[in-house]
Amino acid sequence: MWLLPPCRRDGGLDVPVAGYLLHRQQRQTLYYMRLIEHEIPKLVAFRKSFVPPTAATPLVIRSVDFAGEQHPLTAKRSVVVPVAHLPLRNEVAFHRAKLLAGVRWMPEPPRDSGISADEDAAKHGFIKIACEDFPRASMNLKWISDTLDKLILEANAEGEAPYQRLPLDTRHLDSKVRKSKKGDHVRGRGGLRPSLKDFPAEWLPKRQENVISSILPSQ
Secondary structure, three states: OOOOOOOOOOOOOOOOHHHHHHHHHHHHHHHHHHHHHHHHHHHHHHOOOOOOOOOOOOOEEEEOOOOOOOOHHHHOEEEEEEHHHOOOOOHHHHHHHHHHHHHHEEOOOOOOOOOOOOOHHHHOOEEEEEEOOOOOHHHHHHHHHHHHHHHHHHHOOOOOHHHHOOOOOOHHHHHHHHHHOOOOOOOOHHHOOOOHHHOOHHHOOOOHHHHHHHHOOOO
16 A cells, blocks of 8 residues: 655644545555456356358458447448358359449458458458448448448349459559558559550450551552
């Protein structure tokens, strides 16, 4: 125990304000020490082993809590789902889902998602959707769920031809690499240098031999 400051020399029986503050700090310390001694061992009964998400439970929901304090961010919800675990019917549907997700699609899982990048789920990348437009967390989560259902329904729709030839727009990934300034943005590093595979087939010029044969007169 800490010693209290001495009383006033004028014979007062009360301690100064600093003494009350010291008493309060000691009571708070004693309260948490009792919790550690008697209550925390009871939490062992609620211990659960970590089970990685499977194809049956592909959604990873993330929330923010400020230990019971009121904050506008506590209503926000974000969902990360591997595209490979979505109920899509073929490869064209997977490609269409990436196109519809837009900037919400990424080849690697977010750092705060709890999903490892070396899992089988990383085959088609990941989609992250967040919402904080509504006052309740359940409303934000319901909006994310409805949006994800619409994306799956549209990706599985018929009419594959317009989407099959469109390349993925990765400008948001390139911008993220440039903002990080870790060296991958210099001289086309990190796969940022465009090539012929980034253009639709109808945009590419004809083969050189076809061009020469069209220019030279037939013999």
